[in-house]
Amino acid sequence: MFTFDPDYTFEWPVKVKYPAKGGDEVREFTGVFRLPDDELDIYERGDDTSIAGVxxxxxxxxxxxxxxxxxxxxxxxxxxPFSPETRDRLLRQRPIREAVDRAMSEAVLGIREKN
Known part of the structure; x- marks a missing residue:
């Protein structure tokens, strides 16, 4: 039987690619995500087209x-330990932000990065 859970959460691997000599150094952790109510939220980029706004x-x-x-x-x-403040601090680093965004897209939209 299917039970709808409006606050469904799931775990997904997050692969952070840090620049390193000769290529990327990949570090991995497990993210816990809440499923968006609407998949369109994944694409949200806002009205401000400046880099800082996006x-x-x-x-x-x-x-x-x-x-x-x-x-x-x-x-x-x-x-x-997780806290909203620590999460926000991590999101200020481009490699982490991009990795979390990529992981969410993979999980929710089924879009996988090619190797």
């Missing part, structure tokens, strides 16, 4: 749906 809109959108994680550590090896 980035701000993407950060705001992702902060509504990225609701947790596991596998993110700090330098001393302890797990980084």
């Amino acid at each position: 980035i701000t809109t993407v950060r705001d959108r992702l902060s509504r749906y990225w609701v947790g994680w596991s596998g993110i550590e700090v330098k001393d090896g302890t797990e980084l």
Whole structure:
């Protein structure tokens, strides 16, 4: 039987590509996401066409749906606990923001990146 859950959450791998000598260094963690009510929300870019405006809109959108994680550590090896403030801080880094956006698109829209 199918049970509709309007607050459905799911885990999905997030692969962060950091620039490194000779290519990318990929670091992975598991993101916890809330399924959007409407898939069109995934495409939201806002009315402001400036780079800063688009980035701000993407950060705001992702902060509504990225609701947790596991596998993110700090330098001393302890797990980084989830909080909205920490999530927003992570979203300010381009590699993380793009990885979270890519992971959400893969999961919700079924769009996979080619290797």
